Amino acid sequence: MGLTGQSSGISLLNNKFNITKKSDEQIVIALAGNPNTGKSTLFNHLTGLNQHTGNWPGKTVCNAQGTFKYKDKDYLLVDLPGTYSILANSVEEEIARDFICFGNPDITIVITDSTCLERNLNLVLQITEITDNVVLCLNLMDEAKRKGIDIDIKKLEKSLGIPVIPTVARDGKGVNDLLFTIHNIVEGISKPTPYKMTYDDSIEALVKEIEDNLSGLLDESLNSRWITLRLIDGDKSILKSIKEILNSPSYEEREV
Amino acid sequence: MENCTEKSINDIEKIISEKLEQNASFGDKIVSKIYEKAEQIANDVVKINDTRKINWDKKLDDILTSRITGYPIMLLMLCLIFWITIQGANYPSALLANLLFGLEEKISSLFVFLNSPEWLHGILVLGIYRTLAWVVSVMLPPMAIFFPLFTLLEDLGYLPRVAFNLDNMFRKSGTHGKQALTMSMGFGCNAAGIIACRIIDSPRERLIAIITNNFVPCNGRFPTLIAIAMIFIGVFISKEYSSLAASLAVVLIVLIGIYFTLLISKLLSKTVLKGIPSSFTLELPPYRKPQIGKVIVRSIFDRTLFVLGRAILIAAPAGAITWIVANTTIGDVSILNHVAGFLNPFAKLMGLDGFILMAFILGLPANEIVLPILIMSYLSKGAMLEFESIDSLRQLLVNNGWTWVTGLNVMLFSLLHFPCGTTLLTIKKETNSIKWTVFTFVLTTSIAVLVTFAVNTIATLLGWV
Numbered sequence: 019m020g021l022t023g024q025s026s027g028i029s030l031l032n033n034k035f036n037i038t039k040k041s042d043e044q045i046v047i048a049l050a051g052n053p054n055t056g057k058s059t060l061f062n063h064l065t066g067l068n069q070h071t072g073n074w075p076g077k078t079v080c081n082a083q084g085t086f087k088y089k090d091k092d093y094l095l096v097d098l099p100g101t102y103s104i105l106a107n108s109v110e111e112e113i114a115r116d117f118i119c120f121g122n123p124d125i126t127i128v129i130t131d132s133t134c135l136e137r138n139l140n141l142v143l144q145i146t147e148i149t150d151n152v153v154l155c156l157n158l159m160d161e162a163k164r165k166g167i168d169i170d171i172k173k174l175e176k177s178l179g180i181p182v183i184p185t186v187a188r189d190g191k192g193v194n195d196l197l198f199t200i201h202n203i204v205e206g207i208s209k210p211t212p213y214k215m216t217y218d219d220s221i222e223a224l225v226k227e228i229e230d231n232l233s234g235l236l237d238e239s240l241n242s243r244w245i246t247l248r249l250i251d252g253d254k255s256i257l258k259s260i261k262e263i264l265n266s267p268s269y270e271e272r273e274v
Numbered sequence: 275m276e277n278c279t280e281k282s283i284n285d286i287e288k289i290i291s292e293k294l295e296q297n298a299s300f301g302d303k304i305v306s307k308i309y310e311k312a313e314q315i316a317n318d319v320v321k322i323n324d325t326r327k328i329n330w331d332k333k334l335d336d337i338l339t340s341r342i343t344g345y346p347i348m349l350l351m352l353c354l355i356f357w358i359t360i361q362g363a364n365y366p367s368a369l370l371a372n373l374l375f376g377l378e379e380k381i382s383s384l385f386v387f388l389n390s391p392e393w394l395h396g397i398l399v400l401g402i403y404r405t406l407a408w409v410v411s412v413m414l415p416p417m418a419i420f421f422p423l424f425t426l427l428e429d430l431g432y433l434p435r436v437a438f439n440l441d442n443m444f445r446k447s448g449t450h451g452k453q454a455l456t457m458s459m460g461f462g463c464n465a466a467g468i469i470a471c472r473i474i475d476s477p478r479e480r481l482i483a484i485i486t487n488n489f490v491p492c493n494g495r496f497p498t499l500i501a502i503a504m505i506f507i508g509v510f511i512s513k514e515y516s517s518l519a520a521s522l523a524v525v526l527i528v529l530i531g532i533y534f535t536l537l538i539s540k541l542l543s544k545t546v547l548k549g550i551p552s553s554f555t556l557e558l559p560p561y562r563k564p565q566i567g568k569v570i571v572r573s574i575f576d577r578t579l580f581v582l583g584r585a586i587l588i589a590a591p592a593g594a595i596t597w598i599v600a601n602t603t604i605g606d607v608s609i610l611n612h613v614a615g616f617l618n619p620f621a622k623l624m625g626l627d628g629f630i631l632m633a634f635i636l637g638l639p640a641n642e643i644v645l646p647i648l649i650m651s652y653l654s655k656g657a658m659l660e661f662e663s664i665d666s667l668r669q670l671l672v673n674n675g676w677t678w679v680t681g682l683n684v685m686l687f688s689l690l691h692f693p694c695g696t697t698l699l700t701i702k703k704e705t706n707s708i709k710w711t712v713f714t715f716v717l718t719t720s721i722a723v724l725v726t727f728a729v730n731t732i733a734t735l736l737g738w739v
Contacts, residue, residue, distance in 0.1 A: 054559040105305070108475050133560065136316035143308050161560065166324040174319045188565065217307055221300055228289060251301040257287065 044085075044092045045204055048118055050145060051129035052138050053100030056157045058082075060129055060187040061097040064197075088197045091204060096123065102137065104144050105251065116259050119148050119240065125200055129155040132162035132169060132184070146180065146212035148244045153199055153210070156184045159192070180210040217247075224250055331561055335435070339558075344439045351432070352528060355423045356521035360504050363415035364517070367504075368665075370411035378403060396601060397594050404653070405593025408646045409585050412667070413497040416504075417578045420496060424461070425573040429564035433458050438558060440532075447536045448543030448550070450479035457483075457535055460490040464693055465700040467492075472704070478549045482542050484701055485714045488693040489535040491528065493581045494641035495688050499524055501645060505668040506681035523685070531689050534721065585642035592636060592643050593650060600654030610651055624723060625683035625730030627675065634687065639695045644688065679733045683726045690722035 051057045061067070065084030082097040098117055099110035118126055128145055130138035135156075146152050156169065175182045181199045185192030202208045216222065228246045248256040337343050378399060385395040427433065437454035444453050452474050460467030467487045474480040491499055503520040543549060600610040607615070614628030621631040629651045637644035649667065652674050671680075692715050693701065702711045 109472060135320055136312055139312035139315055140308055143311055161562075166322060168321040168323060170319040170321075174315070177315045177318060213311075215308060215311060218303060221303060224300070231289065247304060251304055 044094050045125070046094045046096065046121070046123045047200065048096050048098055048121070048123035048126040049129065050098045050104075050114055050118065050126055050141065051100060051155075051157075052102055052131060052141060055100065055129050055131040055138070056187045057097055057100060057129050060127075060155065060157065060185070060193070061095060063187055063190055063193055064093075065095055089201050091201070093200075096121075101141065103141060104148075105248075105253065112255055112259075115256075118145060119244070120259065123149070123151075125151045125153060125203055127153050127155050127196070127200075129157050129187075132156045132158050133165055133167060135169065142178065142180075143213075143215060146178065147215055147247070148241050150210055150212055151203055152180045152212060153196065153203070154178065154180055154182045155187075155192075155196055156182055157187050159184045160186045160189075177213065179212040181208070221250065334561060335558060338432070338435045339438050344435075348436060348439060349525065349529075351427070353521055353525050355420065355427075356500070356524045357517055358423060359416050359420045360500060360520045360524075361517040362419045363500070364504065366415040367411055370414065371407070374407035374411055378407065393601075396597055400653075401594040401597030401650070402590050403593075405589050405596070405643075405646045405650055406586055408649050409589045409642065410582070412501045412645060413585060413642065414578070414582055416497050416500045417493070417581060418574060420500070421493075421573040421578050422570045425569045426564050426566070429562065429569055431559050431561045434558055443536055444539070447540040449482050449539045450474045450476065453479065453483040453486075453535075453539070456487060457490055457532070460487045460492060461496075462493060464488050464490075464492045464697040468697065468700045468704055476549070478543075478547050481705065481710065482539050482547055484704060485542065485710070485717065486535045486538050488697060488714065488718050489531045489538065489690065491531060491689055492641070492697075494585070494694060496524075498641065498645045498688055499527055499685050502681050502685055503527075505665070506671065506676070507678060523682075527685050527689055530686070534690060538717070538721070581642065584640060588640045589643045589646050592639075592647055596636070596647055596650040597654065600651065608654070610654060614651070623730065624687065624726035625679055625733065626687065626726065627680075629674070630680075630684060630687075634691060637694075638692070641688070641694050677738075679730065679738055683729055686729060687722050687726050690718060690725055692719045692722075 049057050049061055061082065061084060064086050066086070067082075067084045084095050084097075086093050086095065096117065098114040101108075101111045101114050104111050104115035104118065117123070126145055126149055128138075128142050130142065142152070142154060154174070156171070156174075162169065169184075171182050171184060181203075183192055183196045183199055185196060187193065199208075203210065217225075225243060225246050228249060229242050232242050232246055245256060245260065338347055381399055381403065382395065385399060433455070436458060437451070440454035440457075441451035444451050453471075456467050456470045456474065458467075459470040464487050467490070468484050471480050471483045471487065474483055500520070503523040504517075507520050507523040596610070599613075600608050602609050604612060610632075614632050616628070617631045618628030621628050624631075630648060633644045633648035633651060636647050649670065652670055692698075698711055698715065701714055702708060705711065
């Protein structure tokens with residue numbers, strides 16, 4: 019059963035997200051971040067591909083994928099559209115959200131613009147609500163430095179509970195540290211324990227009630243708390259996505 | 275099993291809708307909690323110690339997006355890019371033409387030496403080789419200069435400022451401001467521009483952006499426009515100012531394209547695609563120092579050689595076919611002349627001729643090959659020509675009755691006519707509708723016919739032709 023589960027996981031990736039995973043061993047990494055923070059630049063740097071990069075927000079509108087090898091491991095990197103949030107206010111946000119939530123990437127890199135960290139952190143906090151294996155890539159450190167912005171990396175790591183790697187993706191600075199960090203997570207040497215948002219008591223009570231109803235329904239790999247929160251949020255598209263996933267042939271096969 | 279999940283999901287929906295009735299602000303509370311936390315962490319870890327006295331980004335933005343200086347600078351930039359392209363392309367174009375056509379003579383004598391049949395020499399040398407030589411010598415130099423320049427502007431962060439400047443005009447046309455961005459993408463490739471329309475959420479506004487994207491000239495059409503401006507519009511002005519006149523002509527064509535984008539968008543949003551524009555926030559990214567070396571290498575490999583490769587791939591068979599069609603006769607007249615003769619009366623109304631119209635129709639797979647096919651058709655009429663310089667191309671066109679009005683009409687038709695095959699397929703894919711694909715085809719072509727007809731009529735009435 020375990021085998022079918024895994025292979026159906028691949029076909030789910032394939033059916034819904036158009037992602038072709040070569041083998042079960044390949045590690046899937048999602049690359050998320052605000053628009054114009056250098057996702058495609060980092061993507062090109064890691065994969066050696068030439069996704070068109072350009073200095074304007076919203077350039078990547080569909081998932082681009084590429085592969086790379088690091089320390090004898092095969093990686094599949096998925097470049098998600100740039101978004102400010104994943105609360106699904108737009109198509110890009112829905113694509114990014116669905117992939118992180120239902121595509122089950124092994125690791126998610128959130129790439130942020132160091133010159134406006136606060137706005138970027140909104141997305142980081144939303145993503146760490148869905149999945150634990152998140153690495154924060156603090157990009158554009160050269161611009162931050164020029165603007166006299168100083169970021170306490172250690173403190174940030176502690177507040178968020180995830181690894182934080184400063185980079186200048188254009189010059190490839192810090193990319194090796196990033197890869198090493200990812201490698202350590204894959205090997206189980208380190209394990210991110212992200213800070214989890216807690217909300218008002220009234221919300222938390224409602225979350226509990228709905229989560230109990232929901233938990234029997236969903237595959238354990240899905241984050242029921244996060245889905246519950248989105249439902250409370252009044253997000254209709256998440257129900258649509260859940261129904262889609264539940265009804266997809268690969269998923270039913272798994273349930274049989 | 276399916277029913278069971280449907281049922282539980284419905285149950286959950288019910289619980290939530292009950293709760294939300296009691297307290298509707300859950301969503302806001304969740305979001306503001308996340309924002310609070312982000313702010314708290316950021317305040318905790320970020321120290322700003324800005325020692326710079328002047329904020330250059332802001333200063334630049336004030337100038338580049340100001341109501342007064344924004345548009346003039348945009349026009350100036352556009353003009354400058356085309357001027358550098360045209361000025362710079364002149365010499366290498368002539369050099370390449372000399373080289374390649376000199377080589378043609380050598381190849382021809384080799385064919386004679388080997389005693390090969392006339393038709394083989396015709397198809398291979400007069401058909402394929404000569405078309406390729408034209409594609410390379412006319413298109414390569416402008417592309418190799420234009421694309422890096424355009425990519426530099428993109429890398430620098432100027433494109434979003436252009437979008438910002440144009441946003442207001444698009445809103446007045448009843449469409450989405452992001453259309454300014456998808457339009458800018460269209461300058462690279464209309465198919466890419468149409469895919470970029472996915473960033474527009476409202477289906478109505480997206481459709482408008484898709485339908486009108488073709489009105490900005492793409493990679494494939496810029497070389498044609500630049501070449502015609504260079505060899506035709508430019509030379510009618512005194513030599514010193516010819517590059518300037520040619521670049522102004524291309525800028526004018528681009529502006530006409532933008533004008534039609536706005537006009538048709540407005541017409542569509544007032545008629546078949548009614549609605550009010552939705553609002554959005556456009557973020558102006560920081561200016562970034564472009565990586566000049568990388569930009570040049572990338573734009574030459576990714577764009578110039580890509581477009582050239584595609585052009586060659588399509589131009590080679592097209593050249594062979596054109597030669598065959600031009601040299602196969604029915605009665606005493608070649609098939610080529612039959613078709614051109616058939617199209618001629620209609621084409622004349624638009625200030626074109628049968629050969630030009632036929633080249634546009636044969637150029638449906640890719641706009642890049644319109645000019646080479648046209649040249650081939652003219653050459654096959656028997657008027658042999660000494661290929662001494664790029665200027666001989668102008669002579670060829672003049673011999674075939676071209677005036678500057680013909681040049682202008684060809685540029686206008688190229689700008690406004692039906693999208694290329696790839697773009698049409700992309701429209702079909704993105705809209706998922708044959709109806710809208712056909713609609714775009716008919717709409718653009720009708721506009722091209724109407725505009726060239728109007729220009730030609732006015733020019734005739736004024737006695738310019």
